[in-house]
Amino acid sequence: MHKPILLAAFALMTVFPATAKPADELIPAALRVSAPDFTLTDVQxxxxxLSSYKGQVILLDxxxxxCxxxxxxxxxxxxxDKKYRPKGLAVIGLDMYGETPELIKPFMAKWNMNxxxxxxxxxxxxxxHLREMPLTLLIDRNGKIAVSHAGIVDRAAFEEAIKQLLQ
Structure with missing residues (x-):
């Protein structure tokens, strides 16, 4: 009798896996994979x-x-960025809607994105593996993905993960 409800719940978890995870836990170091490297021109x-930031913890947004x-x-x-940059955090944003630098720069200024x-x-x-936005990754000092979160992060849990990676 409960099969349709369980199947519906499983289907939702499969389609929206980020909603099934209450907090961002670090992937154990031995199981982390290297973040794909890339070179782009920033809006400036x-x-x-990406690989030039090796040795720092990277928040890739x-x-x-x-959005x-x-x-x-x-x-x-x-x-x-303000709080943890001096401790080794590098925040990098990637606009994924193909918006122009002329549109992005005033937006960055308005939101104090430095x-x-x-x-x-x-x-x-x-x-x-971008399937929904926002997608935020935390990459450890060795260039390996420690957290990959689709959807809005839990701020406190994400900050705790940053602190752990910076230690």
Whole structure:
């Protein structure tokens, strides 16, 4: 009698796996995989290569100016950047809607985004298994993915994960 309800719940968990996970736990170090490297030009015209940040903890945020969930998280990421950059955190934003630097730069100024932002590509999104936005990754100092979270992160849990990786 409960089979249809269980099947419906399983279907929802399969389609929306991020909603089934209450907090962001670090992937055990031995199970982490290397983050795919990329080189893009940021909106300021500078070269942005992910591997050049090795040795730092990286918060890699796939977002867009019109993404509602992204706007919820942006103030948190700006705060994390201010608070943890001196301890080795690098925040990088990748706009995934193909918006132009002319549109992105005023948005960055309005939201006090003082970290590098580049326009990502569909191919790059595929390499990171981007299926919904926002998508946020924490990459450890060795360039390995320690957290991959689709949807809005739990701010406190995400900050705790950042602190653990910075230790």
């Amino acid at each position: 015209g500078k070269q942005l290569t 796939f977002w867009a100016t019109t 509602g969930g992204c706007k919820v998280e942006l103030p948190w990421y700006v705060d994390f 970290y590098p932002v580049a326009v990502g590509t569909d191919a790059l999104g595929e390499r990171f």
